[in-house]
Amino acid sequence: RKEVEQDPGPFNVPEGATVAFNCTYSNSASQSFFWYRQDCRKEPKLLMSVYSSGNEDGRFTAQLNRASQYISLLIRDSKLSDSATYLCVVNINAGNMLTFGGGTRLMVKP
Amino acid sequence: GAVVSQHPSRVICKSGTSVKIECRSLDFQATTMFWYRQFPKQSLMLMATSNEGSKATYEQGVEKDKFLINHASLTLSTLTVTSAHPEDSSFYICSASVINTGELFFGEGSRLTVL
Numbered sequence: 001r002k003e004v005e006q007d008p009g010p011f012n013v014p015e016g017a018t019v020a021f022n023c024t025y026s027n028s029a030s031q032s033f034f035w036y037r038q039d040c041r042k043e044p045k046l047l048m049s050v051y052s053s054g055n056e057d058g059r060f061t062a063q064l065n066r067a068s069q070y071i072s073l074l075i076r077d078s079k080l081s082d083s084a085t086y087l088c089v090v091n092i093n094a095g096n097m098l099t100f101g102g103g104t105r106l107m108v109k110p
Numbered sequence: 111g112a113v114v115s116q117h118p119s120r121v122i123c124k125s126g127t128s129v130k131i132e133c134r135s136l137d138f139q140a141t142t143m144f145w146y147r148q149f150p151k152q153s154l155m156l157m158a159t160s161n162e163g164s165k166a167t168y169e170q171g172v173e174k175d176k177f178l179i180n181h182a183s184l185t186l187s188t189l190t191v192t193s194a195h196p197e198d199s200s201f202y203i204c205s206a207s208v209i210n211t212g213e214l215f216f217g218e219g220s221r222l223t224v225l
Contacts, residue, residue, distance in 0.1 A: 043203050043216040044154065087153060098144075098205075098214070102153045 006101035023088030024070045032091035078108045116217030130190045131220045133204030139184035140206035148201040160187045194224040
């Protein structure tokens with residue numbers, strides 16, 4: 001079983017739609033959680049950290065469920081520019097060693 | 111914000127040659143840098159952790175004699191792909207961890223094509 005698992009997609013949604021991605025992690029000792037966005041042939045960029053209480057940044061909402069060991073990302077009012085691959089990233093220890101999920105590809109269509 | 115510069119962004123080389131990729135933290139000091147490899151349509155895979163002034167720690171399955179990592183200063187780490195083969199063609203990305211905060215920043219990546 002992979003340490004961090006994501007549905008690879010692609011998720012094809014129309015503009016304005018709401019879309020949600022889930023990510024499961026296997027190590028219950030995982031400490032920090034992030035969502036990164038990666039555009040084709042570019043480096044990943046931090047989208048948002050995921051806090052235990054859940055957090056929101058504009059159209060993006062991230063949630064953490066420690067009991068079930070998954071994190072989620074909700075995107076409301078999708079824009080064409082949201083088309084990208086979204087990487088779930090878990091920090092299993094305190095040494096900044098990040099484990100990446102396989103990524104979920106989102107395609108927002110006009 | 112903090113910037114990590116990676117060079118070259120794109121390199122094409124012949125099989126059997128060696129290629130060096132540089133990763134620099136431009137406005138902060140990084141005791142730890144990480145090197146990742148990404149094949150098409152796959153996620154980033156950590157290759158090694160580079161610590162300033164000491165030997166790199168390689169992930170299982172990564173050949174340390176093939177992928178030489180040097181972290182000679184707090185702002186520079188290099189990855190040298192030795193005797194490159196076509197199967198080494200990939201996107202290589204570095205990231206640097208800021209001293210004290212541990213915040214992580216990624217380089218722009220280097221696309222290696224071995225003919």
